[in-house]
Amino acid sequence: MASHTIDRPRPTAADLSERAKRHLWMHFTRLGSFAERPIPVIVRGEGCYVFDASGQRYLDGLSALFCVNSGHGRREIGEAAAAQVAELEFFQAWGFAHPRAVELAERVAGLAPGDLNRVFFTSGGSEAVESALKLTRAYHRLRGDLRRTKVIAREVAYHGTSLGALSATGIPAMRHDFEPLTPGGCHVPNTNAYRQPADRDPLWAADAIEHRILFEGPDTVAAVILEPMQNGGGCLAPPDGYFQRVREICDRHGVLLISDEVICAWGRLGEYFGADHYGYQPDLITTAKGLTSAYAPLGALIASDRVAEPFQEGDAMFAHGFTFAAHPVCAAVALANLDVFEREDLCGHVRAKAGEFRKMLESLRDIPIVGDVRGDGFFYAIELVADQATAARFSAEQVRTLVREILPGELAARGLITRVDDRGGDPLILLCPPLIADTPQFEEIESALRPALAAASDRMLAGTGVAS
Numbered sequence: 001m002a003s004h005t006i007d008r009p010r011p012t013a014a015d016l017s018e019r020a021k022r023h024l025w026m027h028f029t030r031l032g033s034f035a036e037r038p039i040p041v042i043v044r045g046e047g048c049y050v051f052d053a054s055g056q057r058y059l060d061g062l063s064a065l066f067c068v069n070s071g072h073g074r075r076e077i078g079e080a081a082a083a084q085v086a087e088l089e090f091f092q093a094w095g096f097a098h099p100r101a102v103e104l105a106e107r108v109a110g111l112a113p114g115d116l117n118r119v120f121f122t123s124g125g126s127e128a129v130e131s132a133l134k135l136t137r138a139y140h141r142l143r144g145d146l147r148r149t150k151v152i153a154r155e156v157a158y159h160g161t162s163l164g165a166l167s168a169t170g171i172p173a174m175r176h177d178f179e180p181l182t183p184g185g186c187h188v189p190n191t192n193a194y195r196q197p198a199d200r201d202p203l204w205a206a207d208a209i210e211h212r213i214l215f216e217g218p219d220t221v222a223a224v225i226l227e228p229m230q231n232g233g234g235c236l237a238p239p240d241g242y243f244q245r246v247r248e249i250c251d252r253h254g255v256l257l258i259s260d261e262v263i264c265a266w267g268r269l270g271e272y273f274g275a276d277h278y279g280y281q282p283d284l285i286t287t288a289k290g291l292t293s294a295y296a297p298l299g300a301l302i303a304s305d306r307v308a309e310p311f312q313e314g315d316a317m318f319a320h321g322f323t324f325a326a327h328p329v330c331a332a333v334a335l336a337n338l339d340v341f342e343r344e345d346l347c348g349h350v351r352a353k354a355g356e357f358r359k360m361l362e363s364l365r366d367i368p369i370v371g372d373v374r375g376d377g378f379f380y381a382i383e384l385v386a387d388q389a390t391a392a393r394f395s396a397e398q399v400r401t402l403v404r405e406i407l408p409g410e411l412a413a414r415g416l417i418t419r420v421d422d423r424g425g426d427p428l429i430l431l432c433p434p435l436i437a438d439t440p441q442f443e444e445i446e447s448a449l450r451p452a453l454a455a456a457s458d459r460m461l462a463g464t465g466v467a468s
């Protein structure tokens with residue numbers, strides 16, 4: 001069959017940008033901000049790098065939104081997808097199985113902690129979280145616990161955008177336009193150690209979960225949902241013992257613990273799952289992104305034997321699903337991606353190199369606006385402040401200038417893609433490179449970050465008497 005694309009002239013960067021402005025509705029994007037400037041169009045990826053339509057190379061310091069863990073441009077993953085299309089492009093997983101779904105479910109169950117043996121595939125993270133919230137309600141109901149419908153999550157945490165998942169998301173600006181949300185979402189403080197008094201009991205935030213369960217009434221709470229290390233608010237790690245205390249609290253009150261590992265699984269923290277990294281056993285794990293390294297869209301909800309058990313009997317059914325569940329092509333892609341993980345020991349690489357990555361980022365603390373550097377594995381946040389000594393915050397107006405005007409330009413000009421974020425109120429730079437990143441990429445990140453942050457520091461602190 002003749003190809004329709006071979007002889008077509010390549011569109012220019014300007015042409016693609018203009019057509020994108022007319023027709024492409026980019027997600028979470030202020031479309032008006034592109035009125036006077038072109039939309040960046042990424043056309044190719046290779047390893048830790050991507051290239052735009054005008055040929056500029058960028059170091060992908062965010063793994064394309066925390067996704068491309070095994071790196072860009074791996075042909076073998078595309079070949080696995082092509083082979084699957086040739087064999088069976090699609091069949092529904094409603095009352096049927098197919099080989100790749102079976103193999104992937106078995107492989108994921110084998111890697112997941114403890115008795116998390118039952119895998120419910122979705123197309124992405126929000127669907128996985130939505131499925132988890134519905135499953136916890138259905139589980140309690142099947143067991144006669146009819147009032148358990150609420151979910152407790154943490155402030156500033158992001159758990160997705162569908163109305164159920166959004167009720168767990170703790171970022172007010174993302175919720176307001178869509179209220180009323182699914183009822184039952186409750187929030188407790190997160191574990192931001194940088195913003196808490198040093199003399200506070202480190203486990204106070206775990207105890208706050210128990211206070212909230214008692215306040216709501218334990219027989220009304222279905223689940224607690226937590227990321228191993230919280231992304232929203234900037235890499236908020238749990239203090240030692242946090243998850244062990246939360247596990248005890250959940251057990252004491254009959255509440256299910258969901259570990260939302262849409263970002264923290266698949267090597268991001270140096271293990272296949274973040275729960276293993278911090279040594280706790282959840283009842284459910286939600287995941288997506290790195291499962292396929294985003295070569296195809298796939299998410300999963302992984303349930304323990306205990307949670308799955310009531311659904312195995314008699315007429316019971318989890319009355320929930322999606323057409324694209326366990327899509328054969330996505331499952332084949334995930335298997336090929338996990339082959340790469342195994343062959344190249346990507347988790348071991350992260351464990352071996354995380355210290356070096358952290359040290360490089362820590363070296364930026366001499367720049368006056370660098371307040372905190374925190375994170376784990378290949379996932380770090382730099383929090384920017386008006387005064388290092390007191391951790392004083394910039395004003396809302398200054399944060400806007402820093403995050404929307406100064407930093408994006410300074411970083412893009414130096415060929416580094418990161419996320420500059422202020423969704424929790426504080427300005428952050430997030431770094432989350434592909435898990436194949438090594439010393440040369442760490443050095444490149446530093447050589448872009450240092451001058452960009454120094455320039456931002458000079459502009460923000462000009463006239464305040466603080467010199468850089």
Ligand SMILES: Cc1ncc(COP(=O)(O)O)c(C=O)c1O
Pocket residue numbers: 124125126127129158159160161227231260261262263288289
């Ligand atoms: C922890 C967490 N949960 C859920 C989601 C939603 O995933 P998706 O964007 O695939 O729907 C995300 C997305 O970044 C996430 O980080």
